[in-house]
Amino acid sequence: MEVTVRGLELRYGSHAAIQDLDLTIPDGESLVLLGQSGCGKTSTMRSIAGLETPTAGTIAIGDRVVFDGAAGKSVPAFRRNVGMVFQSYAVWPHKSVLENVAFPLKMKGASRQQQRTRALEVLETVGLAHLADRGASMLSGGQMQRVALARSMAMAPSVLLLDEPLSNLDARLRDDLRVELRRIQLEKGLTSLYVTHDQQEALALADRIAIMQSGRITQLGTPQSIYRTPASASIASFLGVTNVFPLEDQTHHGLLKVRGHDVALRASRTSASTPASVCLRPEDIRIEEESRTGQDSVNTFSALLEVAVFQGASLRCRLSLLPSGLSLDALVPSEAAAGLAPGSRVRVRVDPDNVLVLPDDVSQPTEQAVAA
Ligand SMILES: Nc1ncnc2c1ncn2[C@@H]1O[C@H](COP(=O)(O)OP(=O)(O)O)[C@@H](O)[C@H]1O
Ligand SMILES: [Mg+2]
Structure with a gap:
């Protein structure tokens, strides 16, 4: 009933x-x-x-x-x-x-x-x-x-x-x-x-x-x-999204700046009002070998692969962005990570669609549309 x-x-x-x-x-x-x-x-x-x-x-x-x-x-x-x-x-x-x-x-x-x-x-x-x-x-x-x-x-x-x-x-x-x-x-x-x-x-x-x-x-x-789509940074953290970072209040040339780090990100949607945080799901972070040439594209960073833990179908990676030292967790399919060894330099990329800008907290419930 x-x-x-x-x-x-x-x-x-x-x-x-x-x-x-x-x-x-x-x-x-x-x-x-x-x-x-x-x-x-x-x-x-x-x-x-x-x-x-x-x-x-x-x-x-x-x-x-x-x-x-x-x-x-x-x-x-x-x-x-x-x-x-x-x-x-x-x-x-x-x-x-x-x-x-x-x-x-x-x-x-x-x-x-x-x-x-x-x-x-x-x-x-x-x-x-x-x-x-x-x-x-x-x-x-x-x-x-x-x-x-x-x-x-x-x-x-x-x-x-x-x-x-x-x-x-x-x-x-x-x-x-x-x-x-x-x-x-x-x-x-x-x-x-x-x-x-x-x-x-x-x-x-x-x-x-x-x-x-x-x-x-x-x-x-x-x-x-x-x-x-967690409604706030505190909900995202609670759900185990490890990459949640507070943002500076002001954007710079349309880019979001992570507070205390020299890291700027582009997001497709930035509706949240301040104070806000950015949230990057580990599975949305792409890792490529540093040696691959190509244009520096949006949301692409150099990073040090600090730890890689084999989990069967996937590899959980701890990355340190260079030179800022911002620590990121990534979850990548094992086959995509072949040849990546801890200690190596890599390229890290996040699609602007996957950069979630969230208020730190919400007090009102928001009913989400049923996901397709
Ligand atoms: N009988 C009680 N007397 C006083 N405070 C209580 C009592 N039961 C729960 N609380 C308080 O109410 C809040 C919610 O408790 P509870 O509903 O048990 O939380 P949860 O089940 O989510 O862990 C907590 O701060 C708890 O300390
Ligand atoms: Mg209980």
């Missing part, structure tokens, strides 16, 4: 954990709330679940208003029909897998037969039907999170809320379960809000990502659009 949040505010004393937050999760969409620790993700999720009482705003699930600050209305958590999965394995160790999953159905007064049928159905979905009768304490961390997920799905919730459910798992399991979660989400068409501080997880699981900073949503869009 569609979830609609309007003007949400949550204060702990004088500290505003959530400020004027608007969010719509259309029916069947997987929305990922992505932001640094402490930005207000869990507070937002708990407010929707009914575990926290916001100081202002409204929350609706489907047609039903479950919270209205002005009207003093708040539907208790157990009447909101939301499913929840948390970081900790909230699984009863002394019960069997099936009993764990059937518990909410039992609470609702379903017959033993109904409980069993439905529990096996959701266990099938998460790939654990064969372990239905095993004691829950005999499970691995990944299996316990599958049980928690199955239990949250047993009641066919209107919306599924997941708060960093994979962060206690080791890397390999996390990758597996991430793919699995996405499959289930797509297969079942679940409306879900997934909270994480992990960019990779957000990119993998989201239909749309909402970036949260200091209690506000600052950017909303598809994973592709957010990755291609």
Whole structure:
């Protein structure tokens, strides 16, 4: 069911954990709330679940208003029909897998037969039907999170809320379960809000990502659009774009000047007002051998290749521009980097289309067009 949040505010004393937050999760969409620790993700999720009482705003699930600050209305958590999965394995160790999953159905007064049928159905979905009768304490961390997920799905919730459910798992399991979660989400068409501080997880699981900073949503869009066009330098840094440099306020002959370095760049679009930074995605940086002759073209620099790390299909390079010493990260296809050795001088080039000029911060969300 569609979830609609309007003007949400949550204060702990004088500290505003959530400020004027608007969010719509259309029916069947997987929305990922992505932001640094402490930005207000869990507070937002708990407010929707009914575990926290916001100081202002409204929350609706489907047609039903479950919270209205002005009207003093708040539907208790157990009447909101939301499913929840948390970081900790909230699984009863002394019960069997099936009993764990059937518990909410039992609470609702379903017959033993109904409980069993439905529990096996959701266990099938998460790939654990064969372990239905095993004691829950005999499970691995990944299996316990599958049980928690199955239990949250047993009641066919209107919306599924997941708060960093994979962060206690080791890397390999996390990758597996991430793919699995996405499959289930797509297969079942679940409306879900997934909270994480992990960019990779957000990119993998989201239909749309909402970036949260200091209690506000600052950017909303598809994973592709957010990755291609972060709305601010702070968002770009958070997404792992390593080359983010503050710019001088004045341009020189139409060129952008990197503050503190003798480096000038041309950008196709320079809409940002000051203060602004320039952002160069590592995969947009081209490296050529220095010996290649040719006209000095726009955004071409001499550089020293300091480090090159082989990553299979690609090579991650650390470059130092000459003579300014500005340090750049580049990600180049391995075959394009053949013959490049650390310590060698190279030519570095960035297309003006790929020079992103961004405000340092934004306070208002900008919905991005769906990337082609
Ligand atoms: N019960 C609480 N009492 C006081 N402050 C809180 C409480 N819960 C969270 N906060 C504060 O609210 C802010 C947002 O917290 P939280 O929603 O847990 O962030 P996140 O989940 O993004 O890490 C943080 O500054 C946190 O310290
Ligand atoms: Mg949290």
